[in-house]
Amino acid sequence: MGSRADYVTRPREWIASILAREQRFLSAAEIHQQLKRAGERVSLSTIYRTLDRLRAKGDVTARTDSEGEATYMLCEPERHHHHAICATCGRVEDVDCAAMEQFAKSLRKIHGFELDGHALEFFGRCRACR
Amino acid sequence: MGSRADYVTRPREWIASILAREQRFLSAAEIHQQLKRAGERVSLSTIYRTLDRLRAKGDVTARTDSEGEATYMLCEPERHHHHAICATCGRVEDVDCAAMEQFAKSLRKIHGFELDGHALEFFGRCRACR
DNA sequence: AGGAGAATTGCGAACGCTTCGCAAATAAGG
DNA sequence: CCTTATTTGCGAAGCGTTCGCAATTCTCCT
Numbered sequence: 030m031g032s033r034a035d036y037v038t039r040p041r042e043w044i045a046s047i048l049a050r051e052q053r054f055l056s057a058a059e060i061h062q063q064l065k066r067a068g069e070r071v072s073l074s075t076i077y078r079t080l081d082r083l084r085a086k087g088d089v090t091a092r093t094d095s096e097g098e099a100t101y102m103l104c105e106p107e108r109h110h111h112h113a114i115c116a117t118c119g120r121v122e123d124v125d126c127a128a129m130e131q132f133a134k135s136l137r138k139i140h141g142f143e144l145d146g147h148a149l150e151f152f153g154r155c156r157a158c159r
Numbered sequence: 160m161g162s163r164a165d166y167v168t169r170p171r172e173w174i175a176s177i178l179a180r181e182q183r184f185l186s187a188a189e190i191h192q193q194l195k196r197a198g199e200r201v202s203l204s205t206i207y208r209t210l211d212r213l214r215a216k217g218d219v220t221a222r223t224d225s226e227g228e229a230t231y232m233l234c235e236p237e238r239h240h241h242h243a244i245c246a247t248c249g250r251v252e253d254v255d256c257a258a259m260e261q262f263a264k265s266l267r268k269i270h271g272f273e274l275d276g277h278a279l280e281f282f283g284r285c286r287a288c289r
Numbered sequence: 290a291g292g293a294g295a296a297t298t299g300c301g302a303a304c305g306c307t308t309c310g311c312a313a314a315t316a317a318g319g
Numbered sequence: 320c321c322t323t324a325t326t327t328g329c330g331a332a333g334c335g336t337t338c339g340c341a342a343t344t345c346t347c348c349t
Contacts, residue, residue: 033325038326041326078327
């Protein structure tokens, strides 16, 4: 079937390198601005398409920020974990959730609620910004 | 100083009664449709304004759903707690988080992260839908 | 009850983020 | 290098949400 490998293109490399550098959630607009500042011209559409593609591949985690804007960050989801987001610099620390298992048990016992998934985010100040 | 008490209006009563009846997160559009079906005509703007007002008063909790749409639910926030959302019927159970204190401690110890707040949501199936 | 005046509503326009369609540009592979 | 599938940029369109303003509704005072 006429299906070729995914193309490695300039825009995709630029976007990937920004995501790799910044260890935090970025909006499409932020990425766009960074590239513009660096002198690289990419359309916003391409950025959205690329981010979507990375998310579908599982290379990127998406999150809607408090303003309702979509943000994206490089993140392997194979190991389930949560995020501690610094209110000052936006840096994200991964936190795993051993305690969650315990929580799920009591949830079922007390509320009769069968847990399928959960979303947990921490907000605060990281070591550097404290 | 010309400041009067808040007006009690037809639209506000309708919206409040829907929120009181449905124990789940509703979008402005959903409320609008329910009212239209019931034969009550209210503009979407009014619904947004009313929901915003209720949120400011602290009577309503807002949440952005997985599609990025804003949803609202009657909920007293005085007592800090979390939500267990049923994937089938959307019903919401309140869950308090004693275990969280413990979690915060280890977060500080292991990550040096000073916790200011957290957001936690459970997804699954409630007793009735299980 | 009646009326003056403030608050609220509805409407349509505008807004910001995101998606879409299509022609032009760019990679991959022979 | 040349062909062809893929990707890009552009502008338009889509969608949820906000805004401005004239018309309406509610309060409070008489």
